[in-house]
Amino acid sequence: MPNDDKKRAAYRALQDRILNGEGRASPERRARAFGNAGLSPPLDGLLGKVVTRPTQVTDADFAAARAAGFSDDELFELVICAAVGQSSRQYDAGLAALADAVADERDG
């Protein structure tokens, strides 16, 4: 197996586990956290910051999610899903751009 396939396979194993394995948050909610879409307040506030401006996450964001009934373990999982989701989109965008660049090289 080429080096890169091993790296990507390890990434996919992580992604697959957090989305489809056993968890305290439902797979549906983990998928929404991963996709940063279809979340309602106050979860959308916390997880939206994890995706676009993680340095601005505050204790109050966690407190608001706790007050809405989410446990620490659910929030642990959902924050991870949001972070991995954004990273996956960037990783995929990079690999797609590389594939395009290499394909053009071959055609030209």
Place this chain on the structure above:
Amino acid sequence: MRPEVLNRGYGPATKLLFGLIRLVSRHPVPDAAKLVFYRPDFYGTRAKEFTHEAMRGPSAWSVGDRELMAAYVSKVNQSAFCVGAHTATARQAYQDEPKVAAVLADLESAPVEDGLRATLRMLGQLTREGKVGADDMRRVLSAGVSRQQVQDALAVCAAFNVTGRLAEAFGFEVLSPEGFEAGAKYLLKRGYR
């Protein structure tokens, strides 16, 4: 760290291990290390495997180059914990403090090879804007970087786009300079597994 369960939710064996680490290293256990011990079946086990593969697995990039990429991506993400940790690790790996400092201060004027500079520039754009185009990739390839090296660099970038977000969201405590140096020594000796 937050939520609170990340400070207190560890079993007796893990607590004992943290105590041993404190004793041997004479530094607090970094929050990055604690996190991967919390319910490791959910995140830690596979995250360590991937990060180790990206940072220490076979690659034409040196360990120093990859640690520098980690520091650079973390700087774009403004993750103080990750910048501290991987700046220290890159410095120790290269045995070249001015080079690492120069890249983080101003990539364009830093004394590094064109291929590494072009790669860091592309990773910075991808991290900042979330996208990158075929033209950007062609510029990296024409600077002498192989397709495999670009793929390897994207794996490093992915690892630190996850870790940097978690560091900020979970509120990793920034270590003392001595704590970061001790952590860097460990990462160069043992890796991420």
